[in-house]
Amino acid sequence: SALNIVGFVGETKCVAITLISEDSSVKCVAPSGTGGRKDLRIQVAGVSVHLEKSIMYEAPKITAINPVSVPSESAGEISVFGINFGVIDMSPKAVIVGVASDPCFKTQWISDSSLKCVALAASQGKSRNTIQLLIDGVKSRIERAVFFEYTDSLSYHTACNRDVSEQCFDCVVSFCYSFHLHKQDLLSGDILHFCELAAAQFCGYQDFTD
The missing domain is CATH 1.10.8 (Helicase, Ruva Protein; domain 3)
Structure with a gap:
């Protein structure tokens, strides 16, 4: 009976679990999540089957940055929007990638679809830049990112x-x-x-x- 079956992705319980075959298969509806590979654990009548690092959530993806022009000398606050930023705050790290790669002075998680980066002053002046995220060991893809530009030179x-x-x-x-x-x-x-x-x-x- 499915009532005697419990499943976990990492440490989080499956949203639902369905018995497909009496002695060979079950279906787990995975909970929302993000980050690196997770273990899958199925318990049947107290007996556990453990598949290490068998589940991996999709990488974070940036779909928009606002504003798209940031003053070079200010501690510019950049809002980053997308998906798979984490259903809880997993202490994401944001790096500005352009002429050089510079970490944001501060990264603030807002939700699974938004966060804020306080940018350091531009080290190389005006250039085309994007932001790459690192969340629970998984990086967002730069080639699919959107871009912003510093608008002036530092004094x-x-x-x-x-x-x-x-x-x-x-x-x-x-x-x-x-x-x-x-x-x-x-x-x-x-x-x-x-x-x-x-x-x-x-x-x-x-x-x-x-």
Whole structure:
């Protein structure tokens, strides 16, 4: 009887389970989910059959980005829309992919179909960019993504000499901090960290971490 059969995808119970054949097959309606491969576990009268990493949800897919033009120097907030972002907050990571690959300063999960990325200042000025998501080990596909563009150049592109040096780093932090303190587009406690990441990005500190 199907009443004695229970199925799980990962740790989540099947939405419904149907007995197809008395001794050979059942059908599990998988719960909503996202991410990497999940185990399938079927229990029949207390006896468990375990198929490791046999189920994989579809990868996240981005269908729209708003706005499509982002000021280079601002901590621009970008809304990302699509599918398979997770039915719960799985701490997605968003990376801006263009001339360089730069992580969003902050990524905020909203729902299975939307999230927000606070973009770092553009390290390379105006260019064609997209966003790639990493959710539970699965990446969205860049070739099917939509694009946005930075609209202007950063003040420190001309004010600071670009090289891997303390002078470059301090110059960018100074310009960046003054700009965002005046603009008030970031929480005061976030400005220094944001500007240090922007400086590391601009000056070429490849191993700088947050």
